[in-house]
Amino acid sequence: MKLNSNYDNIKSSYLFVEIANRVKKFSAENPSADIIKLGIGDVTRPLAPCVVEAGVKAVKEMGDAKTFRGYSPDSQGYEFLRDAISRYYASFNVKIAPHEIHVSDGAKSDCGNIVDMFDDGNVVLIPDPVYPVYLDSNVMSGRKVIFCDATEEDDFAPLPDKNLKCDIIYLCSPNNPTGAAFSYEKLKAWVDYANSLGAVIIYDAAYEAFVTEKDVPRSIFAVEGARTCAVELCSFSKTAGFTGTRCGYTVVPDELCGGKLAKMWARRQSTKYNGTSYIQQRMAEAAYSPEGVRQCRENILAYQKNANLISDALTEMNIYHTGGKNSPYIWLKCGMDSWDFFDKLLAEANVVGTPGSGFGKNGEGFFRLTAFNTYEKTAEAIDRIKKIL
């Protein structure tokens, strides 16, 4: 038996494990410190009332012989949810047919699993910095990865370099960790580039619900030409607070590889995935109902208020940053080694953030703060940061 030696090429310690270890050590040495966490990208506000109501109703259905359901008839997701997702896209003028939607337990699984569709000989282009799952899942299958540098010069929303040849392109907009988002024009440049190469874009739209600027598309399919080159991954995690509930979806348009990719993805899922639970799918349907969208929006607005607070304070302190406008993430230039900045913030302000270097080499010298804590804690953290900087 041989183990998959590609795993030897993955960074051993997961970023958030290292953060947790440092915080644990600091807390043990400073038991009275009141630590405020603006680090991990997890939501904190409760599920919307209509989502809870739909969940309770679905659980009751499962407890009654007349309405009990076992395996879902189709691992692609119940029609009621795929219809609701299709209507959700239509609400921002993007036409996606229900049969093009594949429901899952979240964007992370789809991100990791979608690589099964592509030959290991493909060259993969990944932005740097970005959500680490894209890199790690391709390293695990031994693919050649090249990077697209995102830097301060392009406000962390880079254009494609036409000299680079690749087959698979990952894009994340609004981006984790930088909060930067592609304008229509920039995204169109990526779509044209991918179509010219015959490459596929795996587009992660997990933060689309945070978009506020008019010229920032909420879906890659708002861009002309995207249906022949893109797959979109999306999630209820940040839109509706489902990080613990779990539901997401992938859109594979009919035009992609003449419909072959959609068939392959459905085949893969029906072999290796037995469908998202009925209860979760009913809750997700409620989140995308008009009332659900309104209720979930209230939570997003609360996070956006925190993001504005952080962003305004950094502007006042003349600190370069991106994000906040279309994202719960604020990416600031810390001007020193990002782990040293982490230790400084923890020791002097008792505030936890995320060192930029954990997201790629271009993250060195930068630092991520998140808007997911309460308004009061965020305001307190900002006061403390102002004092030490």
Ligand code: PLP
């Ligand atoms: N994609 C991005 C860019 C993320 O930041 C995250 C979670 O933080 C995910 C996907 C994971 O989403 P899910 O909770 O649906 O697995």
